[in-house]
Amino acid sequence: MKNIRLLLVDDEDDFRQTLAKRLTKKGISPEQAENGEKALSILENKRMDVVVLDVKMPGMDGIEVLHHIKKRYPKTEVIFLTGHAATQDGVHGIKTGAFDYLSKPIEFEHLFGKIKQAYEKIEREEEKLKEAEFREHMEMQMVTTEKLASLGTLAAGVAHEINNPLAIINESAGWLKLIVNKEEMAQMPRKQDFEKALNKIEKGVMRAKRITHQLLGFARKDDSVFSEVNIMELVEEGINLVNMEAVYKNIEIVREIAPDKNTIWSDPSQLRQVLINLLTNAIYATNVGGKITIRLEAMDETITLIVQDTGQGIPKENLNKIFEPFFSTKPPGEGTGLGLFVTRGIVEKLGGIIEVTSKLGNGASFYIMLPRYFKIKKDLDQDERIQFLEHLAEQSNSTQ
């Protein structure tokens, strides 16, 4: 009640000021307006919880002010003050959306009670709204989790089933290729056509295989192997693996990594996968002569790895979609649409968060926040972890 934002609107100065004084004694300091226009201009600058509004005023009358208030600030509650025996006005006010009405002359305690009731109603509504929002948020999160889980199961099933016929196609094409390449087949008519088609089949199989293996990789059970990971070394490894492509496009790769505080406890092979995915994307997005920056921000409890490119950027409408499975802007055959989906899956499995910021034409930045020390729920090899923690302690001692 102390925090209530209250506005008194009445053209009778004496009445209004007396009321304000008595309210101040109760610990509420109300704003005041002597007419409707002034009241609305106050409301424009400051949200009010409760407005005590006189009906009979020169200029804009109470009913009109009430209309405006309810239209623009539906959450604000209005208590009507009507003239003696003017019940009609009060009823009309309630129909228009007023909380209640009091007939003048009013009893202060009575009005104070009404203000209190109105404020409690607002508090209740707000609580309800918050609860509803929270519930909606939770439901959405659950839907997403369930969706991803069932999607994972489905995807793995499909991938598994497709792998078998794929293997048959693969072996058949491989066998034919062996035959076509035999010495006795050297004079075979239209040999080149056969070779061309067989190569296409093999390439197609490889493409399908990439997809099925990525899907199975996503659905794979947790078989992480945790160890001490030096992020700087990991970044160097990652860069080495994609460097050819970067050199080819004349892209400069800048590292902004301080040599200290860059060891964490995590799964190196999965982190390498994350890094390679992000670097490959960055190189793909960056134009010839562009720049990719890899930055590490190390805090005590967390590290943030940032991969920033100077590429074409991601349009706003795509920012929410890039982590969805099968979303790709690459031409068919070049991207599986699973790279970032899998990347996010890994980062979250490792207890981290991945985020992206981008502006069209200004490149994109991917942020991976990881805990320095990922707590595994099971299979923890205490000794190894203690060693790691001691090592960390040594490091921080030696840098001091």
Next chain:
Amino acid sequence: MIKIPTKVLLVDDEEDFAEMLSLRLIELGEKVTVAHSGQEGLDTLAKTGIDVVILDIKMPGMDGIETLREIKKQYPIIEVILLTGHGSTETAVEGMKLGAFDYLMKPADFSDLAAKLEGARKRKDEQEERIRKAEAKLLVRRSGGAF
């Protein structure tokens, strides 16, 4: 140089796959026998001399891991390469702990398969060589070196 064929037993319930892979291996000069279940594979091993078994993990009835256990129990010297369509490496790792030479994920890259086949064959040959030498030593000791 004349290639000495590796005697391969291919065990896979997927008949088309087994047929095509065997044709491909035969084309390369290997000697391939096909079986479509774990039991059929074991029956073949009882009748035919085999160097390397290429074994699918996921089969109805007796699965690859079970078959592998039986093979290693009865013919410890025969090398086994596992084929997995799973994408889960766990089963493959379990298989290797049970004595499998290596594993491949379906659809396998043929050059990988060929390389692993050769490696398995080589290991078996070397092991057989060691056994021969050990037997020879044993013979010498028994006869007291007096020939």
